[in-house]
Amino acid sequence: MPAISGSGVPTPLTLIRRVAQGLLLLALMPTALADDRLYIYTENYPPYNASTTGQGFAHNAGDISGICTDMVKEMMKRVDYEYVMKMRDWSLAYDRVQGRGNHALFCTARTDEREGQFQWVGPLAPIKWTLFAAPDSDIELAALDDAKQYKIAGYKGDVMSDYLDGEGFDVIMSVSGEQNPRRLTLGQADLWVTDGLVGPLVAEEEHGITGLQPVLVFRETPMYLAVSNQTDPGIVEDLQRGLDEARKSGALDDIISRYQP
Structure with a gap:
C-alpha cells in the first residue's frame, strides 16, 4: 500500500516513485516502437x-x-x-x-x-567475378593463377578483392572501386576485379572509358x-x-x- 500523508496527499517518496515509474515507461516505449524498424x-x-x-x-x-x-x-x-x-x-x-x-x-x-x-x-x-584489363592491353589469362604476376585493382571489403588478397594475389586496395578503371588506363594496375556488369558501366559513366577487356570470369556468386x-x-x-x-x-x-x- 502506498504511503499517504494524513491529509490524503501522496508523500514525497510516493511522488518520486510514481515519476520514476513514468519515466521508465517512457524510456521503454521508443524501444518497443523501434523494434520493427x-x-x-x-x-x-x-x-x-x-x-x-x-x-x-x-x-x-x-x-x-x-x-x-x-x-x-x-x-x-x-x-x-x-x-x-x-x-x-x-x-x-x-x-x-x-x-x-x-x-x-x-x-x-x-x-x-x-x-x-x-x-x-x-x-x-x-555476380560474375571478372578480371578486366585496359582497352589496349594484351593480357591473356587461361586460369586464375596466371593473374598472380599482375597488379590487380580492388577495394576494401569487397568479397572478390578480399578473396584474391587472401589467396596471395597482388591486390591494390582502395576505399571504393570507382577509380579503378582509371588505374588501368594510367598503368597503376594491370587488372581490375569486379562484377561483369559493373565494370564496363562504371568505366564509361564515371570516366568515359569504353572497351574494357573481360579477360577472365572465374566465379559466380x-x-x-x-x-x-x-x-x-x-x-x-x-x-x-x-x-x-x-x-x-x-x-x-x-x-x-x-x-x-
Missing part, C-alpha cells in the same frame, strides 16, 4: 545499387535505385515493417550492420567465409540481403516470405528485364 544499407554499385542523385551516398530509399535495390523494395512492400535505407561506402556499411539488431546490408555475396556472420534473405541477383545476427529470426523469416512472394508474382523478373541492355 529496419535499417538497410547498401553501396553505390550500379547497376545493382545506384544513387539517383549522382552522389556516392544517399540518405533515403527514394534516392537509391538498381536491380537489387528494386528487389529489396518489392520485398518490403509485402511485409509490415518500417524501414530506412541508406547508401554508404561498403566497408563502413559492412562494419555498421554487424552487431546491431534490425540492421541489414545488400547486395552481399553469400560465401562460406561469411555464412555465420549474418542471417540471409535471398537470393537476389548473381549469388547476392543476398545480409541481416545481422542480432535481429529476431522471425523478422528474417518475414523478409524471406516477402521476397518469395515478390519472386512468385513475377516482380523480380520484371526488374531484371528493365535493366538488361
Whole structure:
C-alpha cells in the first residue's frame, strides 16, 4: 500500500516513485516502437545499387535505385515493417550492420567465409567475378593463377578483392572501386576485379572509358540481403516470405528485364 500523508496527499517518496515509474515507461516505449524498424544499407554499385542523385551516398530509399535495390523494395512492400535505407561506402556499411539488431546490408555475396556472420534473405541477383584489363592491353589469362604476376585493382571489403588478397594475389586496395578503371588506363594496375556488369558501366559513366577487356570470369556468386545476427529470426523469416512472394508474382523478373541492355 502506498504511503499517504494524513491529509490524503501522496508523500514525497510516493511522488518520486510514481515519476520514476513514468519515466521508465517512457524510456521503454521508443524501444518497443523501434523494434520493427529496419535499417538497410547498401553501396553505390550500379547497376545493382545506384544513387539517383549522382552522389556516392544517399540518405533515403527514394534516392537509391538498381536491380537489387528494386528487389529489396518489392520485398518490403509485402511485409509490415518500417524501414530506412541508406547508401554508404561498403566497408563502413559492412562494419555498421554487424552487431546491431534490425540492421541489414545488400547486395552481399553469400560465401562460406561469411555464412555465420549474418542471417540471409535471398537470393537476389548473381555476380560474375571478372578480371578486366585496359582497352589496349594484351593480357591473356587461361586460369586464375596466371593473374598472380599482375597488379590487380580492388577495394576494401569487397568479397572478390578480399578473396584474391587472401589467396596471395597482388591486390591494390582502395576505399571504393570507382577509380579503378582509371588505374588501368594510367598503368597503376594491370587488372581490375569486379562484377561483369559493373565494370564496363562504371568505366564509361564515371570516366568515359569504353572497351574494357573481360579477360577472365572465374566465379559466380549469388547476392543476398545480409541481416545481422542480432535481429529476431522471425523478422528474417518475414523478409524471406516477402521476397518469395515478390519472386512468385513475377516482380523480380520484371526488374531484371528493365535493366538488361
